[in-house]
Amino acid sequence: MHPALSILVFTVTSGFGYGLMTLLIVSQLLGGSPFDNPNAYLTALLLAFVLMSIGLLSSTFHLANPKNAWRAFSRFRTSWLSREGVLALLYYPIALAYVTALWLNDWQTTAAAYALGGLCVVLGFVLTHCTAMIYASLKTFPQWHTRLVPFGFSLFFVYSGVLAYALAVVADGGSPHAAVWISGCVLAFIGLLFKLSYFSFVGEPSKTTINTATTFTEATVRLFDTGHSAENFLQKEFVYVVGPKTKALARKITLALAFVLPLVLSALQLSRDSSSLSLAVFAVLCGYFGLLLERWLFFIEAKHVVRRFYGEQH
Amino acid sequence: MKLGLLIDLDTCVGCHGCATACKQWNTSGTIGPLSDSNPYGKDPDGAWLNRIRTYEVGDAPGSKTVHFPMSCLHCENADCVTVCPTGASYKREEDGIVLVDQDKCMGCNLCAWACPYGARELDRDQGVMKKCTLCVDRIYDQNLPEEERQPACVLTCPTSSRLFGDFDDPQSEVSIKARERGGRDLMPELGYEPTNKYLPPREKATVEMFEVDSSGDGFSLKGWVNKMIAR
Amino acid sequence: MTESARIASDLPAFENHSEQEVKFTTCYMCACRCGIKVTVENGQVRFIQGNRNHPVNKGVLCGKGNAGIMKQNSPAKLSRPLLRKPGSERGSGEFVEISWDKALDMLSERLAHIRATEPRKLAFFTGRDQMQALTGLWASQFGTYNWAAHGGFCSVNMAAAGLYTTGHSFWEFGEPDWDNTKYFMMWGVAEDHASNPIKIGLEKIKRRGAKFVAVNPVRTGYQAIADEWVAIKPGTDGLFALAMVHVLLKHRLIDEEFLVRYTNAPQLIIQAPGGAEHGLILRTEEGEPAVWDQGSENYASACDPNVSPALVGEYQTPDGRTVKTAMTLILEKYSDLQYSPENAAGICGIAAEDIERFALEMAQVAFKETIRIDTEWTDWAGRTHDHFIGRPVSMHAMRGISAHSNGFQTCRALHLLQALLGTIDCPGGHLAKPPYPKHIPPHIKPARTCAPNTPLESPPLGFPTCPEDLLIDDNGNPLRIDKAYSWDAPMASHGMMHMVIRNAVHADPYSIDTLMLFMANMAWNSSMNTAETMSMLREKDDSGEYKIPFIVSCDAFHSETVNFSDLVLPDTTYLERYDTISMLDRPISEPHAACDAIRHPILNPDRDVRSWQEVLIELAGRLELPLFIDDTGRRRYKDYKDFIVNYEKSPGIGFLAGWRGENGDQHLVGAPNPNQWEAYIQNESFFEFKLGDNQRFLRHANLDYLQFAKEAGWVGSTDQIVIELYSETLQTFRLAGEGVYDGPTPNTDAQAERLVTYFDPLPFFYKPLEQQQQDESQYPFYAINQRPMHMYHSWDSQNAWLRQITSQNYMYINRQQAIELGIDDLGWAWVESHNGRIRVQVKYMEAVEKNTVWTWNAIGKLAGAWGLSKDANESQQGFLMNHLISESLPQQKSITNSDPITGQAAWYDLKVNIRPAPAEEQGSWPEFDEVNALPQQQSSPESISYATHNNVNLSRSNRDILTRGGSR
């Protein structure tokens, strides 16, 4: 699958945004703001909004006809993308209402804040699920058409939120609760295991083969002619070939950047008296670029079944 | 109605007639134009609704060459439709034709992602998704002579390898042929339930050999008896 | 109201039919010439579809025909006459635009001078045109015999073998009886001229369950749908066919009645080895061929219907000569073990059992599955019969057979096979198409003399039957510039266009003044040895004058040849001109109907172009060619339309056969009809005259047909057309080779040896000439081409749609073989022949004979030509096989690489070796100077969004969007 940069950036950045937002809300709801002053909290919330919005905006970059983008809200009934759009849109007013509720009540967690915050958290998960389902619902990508995908998206949603949240707290001069670092470590570890198992899943042959594609199931089928000399839309979109060495390297870097390093860094933070800003920044950068690479791999390792018609055996 | 095409892999010679007929009809048709980029330069490419690929089945010397025309199969479970966020993609209730409303599409490609058969191509110039319309603008055009109310690709196919009809009607030619000759689905495991069916190449025709005895003495001039045959 | 009509009533009007105009004309995206129905809207083509009523295509169109819009829109279209810029070098592509007046003045002045001095200094050759009747007439009126169309390099072997054997032919003069055949064997055909009819036919026979066997080293296209694919080694088909003959004879599975009645098999051949009479047919005192009548037990005329000739036998004539029937010679010859399946197997690469099986299968169908058509008909002798017997085995063969230097004899071998099975022009067999069959061979002799200001006494091309008919001077040297009808190629009945440039540049046999090319891309894909040809076109003599002083080309597009011309006359496109597809030419008839057709302008040209038809009539008027002026010396024909209406070849017979007579009520023969064009246009631009049921079969011996054909001017007499399995004509040339002929004999031993070796009166197999003259172990691979179904020679790379399908060709190689040789799939490789080398990209495939490599023909282009950008794939990755092919034999440089009998170019005799190119060597090679843009050439657009009107979108309601559930 051709990895459209805008989509990669969208999913990862907005993932950080929603994640951060979610953690900010959860921390508030659980034990009050970890920040010294409301402004810092507000700043963090704003940052989350910005990240979400960058992602959302960048998602329109790959549209060939953006003037109809508004129509994307209309097929909520069947389309996960539409659902994602609608929920993303819905998220803003609710999140704003949550902030307003806090603000009106002098940053005290009122029932309204609980309700709205809770809704936001749930919405964040649902939204992430919708995003994941855009991919996971596609039977055309055996590598995506798995429950691992929504699981992974949710996992990374929380994980990136934790990393970003920790950074926000540290940047404000504070030290997050040990639970944050611990969950960072745990999530990174789960992420590592998850990714390893996904990599092995991806390697499994799909039951859609050049034989089922062409109906000739009793002999080797080889492509002789594509019917067009230059690459067409389908090949440009779905056939993106990366050498096995590059892929293996990318996998290693992904694991290291996205999970191992943040895990080590979080563990380091835990062992320190006070959290280090540079380590936190570093962890987020690792996490962000690691997850970006993860998303890149997620695309390039996904093989659309139309490739069978272009000669791929299985 | 469940309109679709029946494609005969037994007779298709891969002439690309259906592909270019489709291109010319539809470039001025209801979803037209179908743009071409770099038409006179390096790596020319454009939006086509029907393409012919060729496969070799089996190893030499016993291999079989098969020409494989593909356009939208107008699936019953058309995920290309369900994934479409704008609703531009839809399957018509009355006849099952899957269409893209050109005025509503935002060019997100998601439907192409969801189509296993490569039946959808983004028109980069127009910014919208193109796909086979089953020539909806021909088959219902009451101003065309009745025998021409057929898809352009069907009308043109020199080997009659493409038949158009209603698969809901068990008595239609397409239903009967699909039944009799074991019309097949492509990638049935994906569950799209394509309407278009593919007829497999037939068992090869066989002819008996003239029975002869092994001696065969026809060369012997001496043994030759001329028949009385009048000029 | 039907369900469809109800649904339709909810739909918008997609097309505004009242703004559209529908016109019928004839496709010319290729030489098949299908009927088309063109919808025009806003001055542009909305849609081109097949004409359902048309006899050729019955409503269907091929890949090319459907892409006519993009031909019409090609940026490579020429727009004004061009003159090579004074002082610039030929081939540098620098031109100035000139007016038509100036162009025609200049040309007619030059031509008038040539005509008044030495007319043969004009060489006028035409390529993939279909108007040879007009160009040939023009040339003979001009008075030059240096005229021919492309047949000599195309498929003369097929036409000539047919016309010298059966009176019709594979090629365009016949076709399988698709409706009745039960066994069809296709030899060496990728696409052919009868493009759609073959496809329609193949579908018919498959639908019926008839068996289809394809003989071809490559399995693509038609072969893909064959029941059996026979992966023959190129150039060995003759042996395969004769091995089947061997099997049939061995088991005496032959149609004796057919042979006795319709062929010369029972005719008596004089046996006097070394003598001047040896191998000639014994004749009666009246000069008629003799047979041995079993009734009277005596010699008798073969023309006497009341004899019962012995098919096999040896006799002594009263004057002591030994004679044998031709059939006896056939039995003797093919009983030889060299024709045994076992021997053929090793050479052809087909298992002996399979060879035997194919022969016996055909025998089974011919003799056990005979069909009968109950119709009363009259045979040549006036006897009536109440049915036709059909032996439903049919064949079709084309350039896989003809493009070899043994192609003529191979094709004759196929005809022999057909005749033994009795499948010629019978139900289910191979049918002739009117005006064929003709007497064998057609009674036209090539014109022999050229004199100033004098028309030729006969057409430039014809059918020699003896050395006296050759075009050689008293010293035996060739008279024609292409050396057709010389000792090198005595029966070159289509000329030898592939030799013209070489011979003219080498002044061998002499130099010329002007080379006029119409619709031929001789600087590129239609020449052998292209790189060399391009340099020959640039070659100058000591005085600095080009060796070919003046090159005129008429083309519609910016081809490579335009680039090498001195004067370029821009033609119209097929949608812009009046044209005839005449029965005097290469007709579009069907077996059961005589047909012709026209083109008329569907669009008005938006450029300053003129059709070549008009230009020829104009030039003929200016040059005062006798036929084109009246008694007072004034122009007889206003224009082409006028010419077509009023010109009569013989009384009542003109270019168009339909709607003749003053009132347009006569067909085939009749006085000129001033409204003939209108009649054609009204009748969808074609004319179809159906034959009666009694005239549809065995036409070579069918009086009902022959009488009719004579009236129509198709044949000169109603005499039976006797199929010539044994060719006395060939034997006559052989006698000349042996030096015993009383008449012209060759000068050199080499020439004599060619005659003796190859002019066998019975078909035989020999290894292609080029292969005989080189060390084959050095060049282990056969290298051949195929026509892509969706591309026509060089024309279609300019077509924005078609070139998307193929803008690059590969050298295809057998996967297993390539792996053994260490050649990578999609790797670049050097391919080398005795004549040169090229670098190509290799692609694996399964279904190609293991020792054969092949590519699609004419995809490679010269960078910058055809309106393509200089980095277009055609010139950077595409390639031509032609660079490897030589126009002369490896060891006899002055002798053409052609069939020694007909002069047919031997494109497919090529042998090559292949080795991987070093990794850093990529892209096709050789590379040439880029072609410059023409003055005011419009630049090619970067994208196209063609449509003749704004689309009427079928919109989905917002309500439906919001409320509908799943996909249905």
Ligand SMILES: Nc1nc2c(c(=O)[nH]1)N[C@H]1C(S)=C(S)[C@@H](COP(=O)(O)OP(=O)(O)OC[C@H]3O[C@@H](n4cnc5c(=O)[nH]c(N)nc54)[C@H](O)[C@@H]3O)O[C@H]1N2
């Ligand atoms: N689409 C399209 N149609 C065309 C043309 C075109 O350019 N494009 N050109 C037109 C012209 S000018 C012509 S002459 C005709 C030619 O029509 P075809 O005869 O179809 O021409 P080729 O492509 O030369 O086909 C030769 C076939 O013979 C096979 N072959 C080669 N050598 C041998 C051999 O020794 N034995 C056997 N049995 N097979 C062999 C090749 O693999 C190939 O399939 O087509 C006409 N029609």
Ligand SMILES: Nc1nc2c(c(=O)[nH]1)N[C@H]1C(S)=C(S)[C@@H](COP(=O)(O)OP(=O)(O)OC[C@H]3O[C@@H](n4cnc5c(=O)[nH]c(N)nc54)[C@H](O)[C@@H]3O)O[C@H]1N2
């Ligand atoms: N290697 C190899 N070479 C081959 C062959 C092969 O099999 N292998 N096949 C050979 C055979 S059989 C043939 S017939 C030749 C064909 O060779 P050509 O007869 O040279 O055929 P084309 O390439 O079609 O070129 C004809 C020219 O006609 C021009 N043209 C097209 N339409 C029009 C028009 O309407 N008016 C005018 N005036 N010009 C027009 C085109 O622009 C082109 O320049 O190629 C031969 N060359």
Ligand code: SF4
């Ligand atoms: S073939 Fe593809 S585009 Fe057509 S209905 Fe099926 S899934 Fe949709």
Ligand code: SF4
């Ligand atoms: S490209 Fe257009 S039709 Fe396809 S899913 Fe997107 S909006 Fe729908």
Ligand code: SF4
């Ligand atoms: S039905 Fe119409 S749109 Fe579909 S492939 Fe055929 S010609 Fe193209």
Ligand code: SF4
């Ligand atoms: S037009 Fe018919 S024969 Fe030609 S490629 Fe299409 S389906 Fe096959």
Ligand code: SF4
């Ligand atoms: S075969 Fe194709 S290109 Fe040739 S005349 Fe017919 S439709 Fe036109």
Ligand SMILES: [Mo]
């Ligand atoms: Mo040809």
